[in-house]
Amino acid sequence: MVAPPDSDVLWARALYFRHKDGSPALGGVSLGVEEGEILAVVGPRGSGKTTLLRCLAGLTTAQRGEVWFTGVPLHTMGRIARERLRRDRFGWIDPAPSLVPELTVWENAALPLMLRGTGRAAARTAAMEWLDRLDLADRARRRPHELTHAERQRVCIARALAPTPGVLFADEPTAPLHRADRARVLRTLTSAARSHGITVVLATHDAETAALADRTVPLLDGRRVTTVHLPPVPDSEGRPACSLSV
Numbered sequence: 001m002v003a004p005p006d007s008d009v010l011w012a013r014a015l016y017f018r019h020k021d022g023s024p025a026l027g028g029v030s031l032g033v034e035e036g037e038i039l040a041v042v043g044p045r046g047s048g049k050t051t052l053l054r055c056l057a058g059l060t061t062a063q064r065g066e067v068w069f070t071g072v073p074l075h076t077m078g079r080i081a082r083e084r085l086r087r088d089r090f091g092w093i094d095p096a097p098s099l100v101p102e103l104t105v106w107e108n109a110a111l112p113l114m115l116r117g118t119g120r121a122a123a124r125t126a127a128m129e130w131l132d133r134l135d136l137a138d139r140a141r142r143r144p145h146e147l148t149h150a151e152r153q154r155v156c157i158a159r160a161l162a163p164t165p166g167v168l169f170a171d172e173p174t175a176p177l178h179r180a181d182r183a184r185v186l187r188t189l190t191s192a193a194r195s196h197g198i199t200v201v202l203a204t205h206d207a208e209t210a211a212l213a214d215r216t217v218p219l220l221d222g223r224r225v226t227t228v229h230l231p232p233v234p235d236s237e238g239r240p241a242c243s244l245s246v
């Protein structure tokens with residue numbers, strides 16, 4: 001087994017994954033993510049972005065290949081140890097909001113901290129800070145069903161940031177948001193990551209979102225490629241910019 005480079009907080013080698021029905025999802029993907037880096041995995045729908053993030057986060061185990069986090073192999077770790085690592089060091093944002101309906105907004109945002117053992121008052125303070133940064137402070141005592149879909153997604157983002165995870169995995173994190181909201185929330189997310197030293201791995205098929213990352217890894221049909229063509233977005237002079245390369 002070859003150990004990963006010291007500079008990489010997350011490192012994957014030759015990941016292969018095929019779904020139970022035989023659909024191929026990853027065909028030998030290798031990548032390294034440096035500490036504090038914001039890395040965008042880009043590609044069209046079905047290119048394997050979600051599967052790659054799930055493998056890197058230890059939510060799915062690749063049939064072949066290795067995943068290392070700070071020099072610790074995830075691919076040989078037992079399920080309970082992996083779940084503990086995920087709870088204590090990783091954050092996850094899904095493309096659609098998923099909250100506990102019985103809890104208030106602040107309780108939802110504070111939940112990962114409380115699961116890690118943080119006291120209720122300290123967890124509430126941390127959750128409120130992030131809810132405030134995401135313009136949700138006045139919704140803190142509401143239940144999820146009283147919020148709009150976009151507000152619920154912003155609660156999920158606050159919930160993921162509140163424990164200051166080592167690595168934040170964000171799968172199309174702003175998919176449910178309107179365009180104006182999207183840019184603002186992405187700026188909050190990336191500036192929070194930079195100021196708190198959070199490494200971010202985000203999946204997106206949107207060139208505008210990918211442009212906020214330090215580096216992009218284009219995927220196509222479960223493999224790394226040099227360039228993928230993403231939906232065109234106008235640059236500052238109104239010209240379409242429609243491909244990304246590494």
Ligand SMILES: Nc1ncnc2c1ncn2[C@@H]1O[C@H](COP(=O)(O)OP(=O)(O)OP(=O)(O)O)[C@@H](O)[C@H]1O
Pocket residue numbers: 019020021023024025043044045046047048049050051052203205
């Ligand atoms: N549960 C599943 N069972 C079978 N095949 C699946 C399943 N989930 C995804 N796939 C297939 O695996 C491949 C990779 O899917 P994946 O969701 O990782 O791609 P993606 O780039 O994240 O796409 P999207 O942007 O649509 O989420 C696709 O061909 C997809 O159809």
